[in-house]
Amino acid sequence: xxxxxxxxxxxxxxxxxxxxxxxxxxxxxxxxxxxxxxxxxxxxxxxxxxxxxxxxxxxxxxxxxxxxxxxxxxxxxxxxxxxxxxxxxxxxxxxxxxxxxxxxxxxxxxxxxxxxxxxxxxxxxxxxxxxxxxxxxxxxxxxxxxxxxxxxxxxxxxxxxxxxxxxxxxxxxxxxxxxxxxxxxxxxxxxxxxxxxxxxxxxxxxxxxxxxxxxxxxxxxxxxxxxxxxxxxxxxxxxxxxxxxxxxxxxxxxxxxxxxxxxxxxxxxxxxxxxxxxxxxxxxxxxxxxxxxxxxxxxxxxxxxxxxxxxxxxxxxxxxxxxxxxxxxxxxxxxxxxxxxxxxxxxxxxxxxxxxxxxxxxxxxxxxxxxxxxxxxxxxxxxxxxxxxxxxxxx
Numbered sequence: 001x002x003x004x005x006x007x008x009x010x011x012x013x014x015x016x017x018x019x020x021x022x023x024x025x026x027x028x029x030x031x032x033x034x035x036x037x038x039x040x041x042x043x044x045x046x047x048x049x050x051x052x053x054x055x056x057x058x059x060x061x062x063x064x065x066x067x068x069x070x071x072x073x074x075x076x077x078x079x080x081x082x083x084x085x086x087x088x089x090x091x092x093x094x095x096x097x098x099x100x101x102x103x104x105x106x107x108x109x110x111x112x113x114x115x116x117x118x119x120x121x122x123x124x125x126x127x128x129x130x131x132x133x134x135x136x137x138x139x140x141x142x143x144x145x146x147x148x149x150x151x152x153x154x155x156x157x158x159x160x161x162x163x164x165x166x167x168x169x170x171x172x173x174x175x176x177x178x179x180x181x182x183x184x185x186x187x188x189x190x191x192x193x194x195x196x197x198x199x200x201x202x203x204x205x206x207x208x209x210x211x212x213x214x215x216x217x218x219x220x221x222x223x224x225x226x227x228x229x230x231x232x233x234x235x236x237x238x239x240x241x242x243x244x245x246x247x248x249x250x251x252x253x254x255x256x257x258x259x260x261x262x263x264x265x266x267x268x269x270x271x272x273x274x275x276x277x278x279x280x281x282x283x284x285x286x287x288x289x290x291x292x293x294x295x296x297x298x299x300x301x302x303x304x305x306x307x308x309x310x311x312x313x314x315x316x317x318x319x320x321x322x323x324x325x326x327x328x329x330x331x332x333x334x335x336x337x338x339x340x341x342x343x344x345x346x347x348x349x350x351x352x353x354x355x356x357x358x359x360x361x362x363x364x365x366x367x368x369x370x371x372x373x374x375x376x377x378x379x380x381x382x383x384x385x386x387x388x389x390x391x392x393x394x395x
Contacts (some may be wrong), residue, residue, distance in 0.1 A: 001027070001028070001030060001073050001075055002022050002027045002028070002029050002030075002074070002075060002077075002078060002124055002168065003026040003029075003030050003032060003070055003074040003076070003077045003078070003102060003106075003108075004018065004019055004022070004029060004030070004031045004032070004078050004079075004080065004100075005031075005032050005033070005034075005038045005077060005079035005080075005082075005086075005099045005102070005250065006031060006032070006033035006034065006037040006046075006079075006080065006081070007033075007034050007036070007037055007042070007079060007080065007081055007082055007083040007085070007086035007099075008034050008035070008036020008037045008040065008083060008085075008086075009012075009037075009081040009083040009115050009116065009158075009276060010039070010040060010149050011080075011115035011157070011158035012033075012040040012043060012081055012083035013040060013042050014080075014081075014160070014161050015031075015041060015080055015081070015161070015236060016045055016049055017161040018047065018078075018080055018161035018164055018165060019031060019046060019049045019050060020049055021161060021162070021165040021314075022168075023049060023170070023333065026048075028142030029049075029050045029052065029300060030050065030052050030062050030070060030074075030097045031047075031049075031050055031052070031054050032054075032055065032056070032070065032098050032102060033046065033047040033054065033056055033099070033181040034056060034097055034099055035056050035057075035097070036362055037139070039232075040103040044081055044261075045318060048227060050095050050200055051270060054162075054272030055351075056097060056098055056099075057097060057103055058097070058098050059100070062117070063193075066098060066102075067098055067102045067104075070098075070102045070106075070107055071104075071105035071106035071108070071258065071275075072105075072106075074102075074106055074108040075108055075109075075172060076108050076110070076168055076171055076172060076207055077102065077103060077108055077109070077110045077111070078110075078111045078112075078113070078114065078164065078168055079099070079103070079110070079111070079112045080112075080113040080115075080127055080158060080159075080161075081113060081114070081115035081116075081158045081331065082112040082113055082114045082115065082162055083114075083115065083116055083122045084121070084123075084126050085219055086099070086100075086113065086130050087112065087126065087129045087130065088125065088126075089135065090103050090112075090129075090133060091128075091129035091132045091133055093206050094207050096190045097346020097352075099316045104171075104280075105173065109137075109139065109171055110133075110139070111138070111139045111141065111164070111167060111168055111171065112133065112139070112140055112141065113141045113143075113158050113159045113164050114140065114141070114143045114156070115131070115143065115156065115158035116143075116156050117148055117149070117152065117154075117159065118148065118152065118155050118156045120153075120156070121143055121155055121156045122124075122155075122189030124149075125248070128243075131231060131232055131266070134183065134213075134231075134234060135232040135233075135234070135235060136388070137195055137234055137236060138237050138324035139166065139167070139171065139213070141159045141164065141167060142159060142357065142377040142379060143155050143156050143157060143158070143159070144157050144159065144377070145157065145364035147185055150214050155357070160328075163309070167252055170217065170218070171217060175217070175218040175220070176206050176218055176219070176390050176395045177215055177218040177219050177220035177227065177261075177346065177386070177390060177393075177395065178219030178220070179218075179219070179221075180221070180223070180260040180393070180395075181220070181223070181258055181259050181260050181261075182215045182222045182223070182259065182260065182261045182263070183222075183223050183225070183252065183255050183256065183261070183262045183263070184211050184212050184222065184223070184224050184225070184262075184263045184265060185208065185225040185227065185248060185263070185264050185266035186205040186207070186208020186209055186211070186212065186224060186225070186226055186227065186229055186265050186266050186270075187203055187204075187205035187208060187219055187226055187227035187228045187230070187264055187266050187267070188200055188202070188227055188228060188266065188269075189201075189206075189227045189242070189243065189244050189245045189248055189267070189268050189269045189273070190227075190228055190243055190244065190249075190264065190269075191244055191245065191269050191272035191273060191276075191296075192244070192273070192276045192279035193268075193273055193276060193277065193281065193291070193344045194278075194281045195278070195279065195280060196274060196280050197280075197281070198227075199269060199271070199272065199273070200228070200269070201228075201267045201269065201316060202267075202354040202355070203230075203266065203267035203354060204232075204354060204355040205226065205227070205228075205229035205231065205282075206355070206357065206378050207265055207353075207354075207359055207378045207381065208224070208226075208229070208233075208263075208266060209224075209229065209231055209233065209263035210238055210353040210378040210379045210381070210382040211265055211382040211386070212224050212233055212234060213379065213382070213387065214379060214382040214383050214386055215261075215382075215386060216234050216236065216237055218230060218386060218390075222236075223237070223238040223239075223249065223255055223265070224237055224238065224239050224240065225242055225243050225248060225251045225255075226239055226240065226242065226254055226313075227242050227248055227266045227267075228270075229241075229244060231253045232255065234256075234339070237261065240255075242282070244269075244272065245268045245269050245296040245297070245299065246272075246296065246297070248266060248268060248299060249296075249299045249302065250298055252264070252299060252303060253303070254303065255391050256303055256306065256307070257308065259311065259363075260310070260311060260312070260393065261273070261311070261312045261313075261314070261393065262297065262311065262312070262313045263305070263314040263385070263389070264300045264303065264305060264313070264314065264315050264316060265316055267316075267318065268296065268299050268300075269296055269303070270295065270296055270358040271293035271294065271295055271296060272291060272293065272294060272296055273291055273292070273294075274275045274292040274293060274294045274350075275292070275332045282357065293315070298354060300313075300315045300338055300340065301339075302339055304339050304340050312341045312342070312389050312392045312393055313340045313342075314340065314342045314343075314345050314385065314389055315334075315340040315342070316343070316344045316346060317330070317331035317334045317335065317342070317343050317344065317345050317346065317364075318346045318348045318353075319331050319345065319346070319347060320347070320348055320349040320350075321347075321349060323332075326345070326346070327347040327348075327349065328345055328362060330369035331343060331345030331346075331364060332345075332364060333368070335364040335365070335366065335367075335368045336366070336367065340364055340366065340390055341365070341366060341389070341392055342363055342364065342365065342371065342385070342388055342389060342392070343363070343364040343365075343368075344361050344362075344363060344364075344385055345361060345362040345363070345364055346359070346360075346361055356378075357377060357378060358375075358376060358378065359374075359375070359376075359377075359378050359381045360374070360375040360381075361373070361374050361375075361381055361384075361385075363384070363385065363388050370389075372384060372388055380385055
């Protein structure tokens with residue numbers, strides 16, 4: 001059974017379409033709206049679409065203990081839309097209506113589709129609540145940009161009913177990566193100059209975390225080597241925090257042999273200071289500063305050289321292009337040079353992609369030939385990368 005929670009936002013007008021998609025796919029559906037949600041879509045609409053009663057309060061049928069019954073029988077609980085208020089109550093563990101009580105009692109997978117004004121979505125409280133829910137294993141869908149209520153435009157729209165339906169369908173289906181061990185690096189390494197400064201890069205780790213979420217949702221046992229990543233990983237994922245390229249190399253190498261799929265999404269520094277200062281470097285009395293840098297090991301090439309038969313290795317090529325070659329040409333050359341199974345080519349000229357919620361990539365094979373293209377949210381791109389990797393694993 002699919003339990004569809006509906007919070008009180010204008011995006012609730014889309015939820016009947018989602019309910020119909022579930023019902024037409026043969027699922028039993030129970031809709032649990034908040035009282036505010038029924039101001040946007042009436043009870044009769046949901047009851048007609050599902051053939052099931054629609055309740056909002058634990059007191060509607062106190063003898064039935066509906067929140068416990070719904071929580072126990074649900075295969076998945078979907079909240080669409082999930083307003084800022086609902087997310088706050090869910091993160092706090094509130095149980096002040098039937099929907100939040102069901103969310104608190106269920107052991108089933110939970111999917112939320114946030115929908116609110118851009119300013120509310122960007123508020124630190126909402127971002128903290130989303131991070132808390134992700135850390136507990138809740139799958140948080142993207143909030144695309146577009147026209148909001150009134151004249152405003154920006155992120156905060158609810159995902160389309162079709163996209164939510166697809167995400168839940170993938171969740172309910174047997175995972176194509178079930179039983180596999182997946183090792184993913186994310187973020188960006190930092191090489192110390194002195195105790196307070198470092199050489200680093202602009203990688204946020206968002207694409208790597210999206211890969212972790214997607215792999216876990218598809219049934220894999222996931223380990224994340226996280227280089228200076230602030231956001232939490234999903235519940236159940238092994239997280240190995242690292243700082244420098246050498247630490248990342250050590251962590252990846254130690255876990256590589258047991259992995260069926262390795263994805264090197266982290267941005268690894270090519271060079272590090274030869275002799276980091278033991279005390280803060282002072283500006284006084286200096287007209288400039290000369291640094292001696294030494295090369296870091298090529299972690300991706302090392303993994304490629306040592307991988308065992310049957311392992312699949314995915315690398316990233318973040319390129320800007322230069323006078324000699326364009327970014328895609330540079331990525332093709334890297335794919336041929338590294339000898340990995342798949343290379344994800346990113347154009348990052350002008351700082352594009354870093355820290356953004358969307359991405360656009362070209363997937364290349366070991367010979368530099370184009371396998372596929374993907375564009376959209378970083379979760380969409382993550383699934384496209386895993387689709388290509390799964391094909392090479394025979395899944």
